Amino acid sequence: MARSFPLRKSLLSLVFVSVALGMGGFTLSEIGRRHWRTQPTFALKARFAAVGGLEAGHRVRVQGIDAGVVRRIVAPGQPGAAVEVVMDVDQALRNLVRVDAVARIVSEGLVGARVVEITPGRPDAPALGGNPVIAAESIVAPSDLLNQAGRSLARIDEAATAARKALDQLATVAQAVNRGEGTLGKLIHDQELYNRLNQAAKDGDRALVDLDDNLQALKETWPVSRYFHRRAYLDRERLLYRPGAERSSRSLPAEDLFETGRAVLTPTGRARLDQVASWFKTVARRSSELVVASFTEGDPDPDRAEILTQEQADSVRDYLVTRHGVGSLGWFKSRKVAAVGFGAQAPQVADSSSFEQPPRRVEIIVFTPAREVR
Amino acid sequence: MRPGDSGAVGSGVGGLARLGLATCVAVPGVCLRRAGDIVREFEWVAVHGSGVVLAAGVCVGAAAWLQTHRLLAQHGAESTLPSFLAVAVLVEIGPLLAGLILAGRAGAGLAAEMAAMVQNEEIDARLALGTNVAAGLVAPRAIACMFAVPFLTIVLDAAALGGGFLAESSSGRASAALYWSKSLVFLEPGDVIPATLKTAVFGWLVATSACWTGLNAGRSTQDVGRAAIRGVVLSVVVVFVSNLIMIPFIQALPGVLGGRHFLPG
Numbered sequence: 356m357a358r359s360f361p362l363r364k365s366l367l368s369l370v371f372v373s374v375a376l377g378m379g380g381f382t383l384s385e386i387g388r389r390h391w392r393t394q395p396t397f398a399l400k401a402r403f404a405a406v407g408g409l410e411a412g413h414r415v416r417v418q419g420i421d422a423g424v425v426r427r428i429v430a431p432g433q434p435g436a437a438v439e440v441v442m443d444v445d446q447a448l449r450n451l452v453r454v455d456a457v458a459r460i461v462s463e464g465l466v467g468a469r470v471v472e473i474t475p476g477r478p479d480a481p482a483l484g485g486n487p488v489i490a491a492e493s494i495v496a497p498s499d500l501l502n503q504a505g506r507s508l509a510r511i512d513e514a515a516t517a518a519r520k521a522l523d524q525l526a527t528v529a530q531a532v533n534r535g536e537g538t539l540g541k542l543i544h545d546q547e548l549y550n551r552l553n554q555a556a557k558d559g560d561r562a563l564v565d566l567d568d569n570l571q572a573l574k575e576t577w578p579v580s581r582y583f584h585r586r587a588y589l590d591r592e593r594l595l596y597r598p599g600a601e602r603s604s605r606s607l608p609a610e611d612l613f614e615t616g617r618a619v620l621t622p623t624g625r626a627r628l629d630q631v632a633s634w635f636k637t638v639a640r641r642s643s644e645l646v647v648a649s650f651t652e653g654d655p656d657p658d659r660a661e662i663l664t665q666e667q668a669d670s671v672r673d674y675l676v677t678r679h680g681v682g683s684l685g686w687f688k689s690r691k692v693a694a695v696g697f698g699a700q701a702p703q704v705a706d707s708s709s710f711e712q713p714p715r716r717v718e719i720i721v722f723t724p725a726r727e728v729r
Numbered sequence: 730m731r732p733g734d735s736g737a738v739g740s741g742v743g744g745l746a747r748l749g750l751a752t753c754v755a756v757p758g759v760c761l762r763r764a765g766d767i768v769r770e771f772e773w774v775a776v777h778g779s780g781v782v783l784a785a786g787v788c789v790g791a792a793a794w795l796q797t798h799r800l801l802a803q804h805g806a807e808s809t810l811p812s813f814l815a816v817a818v819l820v821e822i823g824p825l826l827a828g829l830i831l832a833g834r835a836g837a838g839l840a841a842e843m844a845a846m847v848q849n850e851e852i853d854a855r856l857a858l859g860t861n862v863a864a865g866l867v868a869p870r871a872i873a874c875m876f877a878v879p880f881l882t883i884v885l886d887a888a889a890l891g892g893g894f895l896a897e898s899s900s901g902r903a904s905a906a907l908y909w910s911k912s913l914v915f916l917e918p919g920d921v922i923p924a925t926l927k928t929a930v931f932g933w934l935v936a937t938s939a940c941w942t943g944l945n946a947g948r949s950t951q952d953v954g955r956a957a958i959r960g961v962v963l964s965v966v967v968v969f970v971s972n973l974i975m976i977p978f979i980q981a982l983p984g985v986l987g988g989r990h991f992l993p994g
Contacts, residue, residue: 364769
């Protein structure tokens with residue numbers, strides 16, 4: 356009962372088989388890809404004290420990126436030895452994993468699957484060599500976490516007990532005060548004592564104000580005033596702010612006057628100051644006052660900057676006074692010549708033109724009362 | 730008429746075992762001389778059965794997604810659904826469902842076909858001519874079913890994953906790329922290949938037991954219908970029981986196909 360070979364059915368079957376095999380092959384290749392069997396990888400080892408249920412097939416991540424799979428776990432040869440975890444890691448990420456990279460085992464998701472998380476090393480650390488082994492961080496077991504939490508709770512409890520004792524003592528003191536016991540209690544409950552204390556405080560305030568006035572008057576009294584005027588210990592900003600006076604100034608870069616970072620005049624600096632003295636004699640009137648102001652910048656220590664500029668201003672002042680007599684107004688009277696170092700902080704009242712001037716500079720400013728100019 | 734009256738094969742478990750053994754013995758000769766019959770049966774089982782398998786796969790995948798997504802979403806774990814669905818489908822549901830569809834379709838068809846041959850005395854004629862019934866009728870069908878079911882399983886698995894994706898794209902939030910990348914994460918080749926290949930055993934057992942049911946049918950017209958019903962029932966039971974029996978053997982397979990590794994030091 357031989358029948359002819361069914362060609363059409365054979366072709367149909369062949370097509371069906373081919374389609375099914377294609378789907379099966381594609382699925383298998385995708386499964387292989389999920390397990391890093393088809394991509395280029397490199398073997399990486401880490402030795403853990405315990406692996407906490409990690410198994411071959413669990414994922415490996417580098418900086419959170421899905422980067423490989425645990426290929427096998429080698430049990431230790433003797434008690435106390437480490438468990439070696441061999442991983443296949445994406446070859447493309449090899450550059451990220453340096454010799455100081457650290458592997459640790461973490462749990463993820465609802466099902467608690469284990470994942471090896473690799474933290475890449477520092478950028479300046481050497482790259483991995485052949486047969487690389489990286490450091491492993493031991494797993495924190497849930498029981499350890501619970502013990503740690505228990506110890507923390509015990510410490511919190513101790514702190515709470517101590518705080519309660521302190522509060523009880525405070526309450527006892529408060530009750531005593533309320534009853535008017537002790538110095539504080541008497542102070543609170545004795546109105547007369549309070550009034551006397553209040554009056555004493557008012558008297559003290561008044562005495563301080565009087566003392567301040569007296570001191571201010573003393574500063575302005577000759578010959579003490581000369582010291583204060585010379586060092587500009589009076590109101591520093593007030594020195595540069597004279598709304599009722601004409602202002603003429605010369606500004607000299609600090610580099611032209613001094614050696615860098617010092618307050619000693621150079622020969623060039625002396626020559627420049629000689630020119631300034633000549634200019635001063637042309638503009639100065641009898642009631643003119645002279646202010647030498649020094650500024651700097653760039654010193655991180657504000658105290659040191661102020662000392663330097665004060666010394667520089669003093670140097671300029673001394674040179675102008677002793678060499679050119681700018682402070683002399685006859686036998687019994689002298690001109691006010693103040694020297695002040697502002698450090699790196701230019702005062703708010705500085706002339707607007709000073710913004711265009713070099714930051715390291717010495718300004719020689721002549722203030723002439725307006726009535727004398729007219 | 731009662732089953733076994735034809736006398737073609739023995740009734741009872743012994744008769745089924747004898748038929749299975751005779752079929753096994755006849756396989757090499759059948760593959761050489763009756764390749765055409767095998768192709769005809771394969772085309773009938775696989776190509777004609779692919780439609781129902783495809784529809785069943787899509788429906789099962791979508792239904793499984795819809796049912797489990799709601800439960801997992803309540804616990805914020807819906808992102809794991811593609812992974813679990815793929816494991817369930819490729820490892821167990823797909824192969825078992827393919828076996829059951831074969832049991833329903835081929836079990837009834839083969840039992841009825843054999844019963845009809847008994848009824849119109851074709852079996853008697855073959856026996857009178859000295860033809861080996863196991864080699865001439867049962868073996869080509871058993872071989873065809875054995876080869877067809879793994880391919881049907883592949884189609885069903887793919888359809889179920891596609892059905893899951895259809896449900897995800899209609900009600901879920903995952904993109905196609907994310908769904909696919911999460912689908913096969915939990916699986917290894919060592920899990921999928923044995924699960925798919927075990928369906929060849931289903932094919933062999935369903936064909937053999939359905940043919941045995943038909944050959945033991947009576948000679949009345951009603952007996953043909955009864956043989957078909959018995960063929961389906963027996964095939965379904967055979968699929969369930971053989972699936973259960975094979976599980977420990979599959980799990981005992983060493984990781985030769987990419988299974989899990991745990992090496993001693």
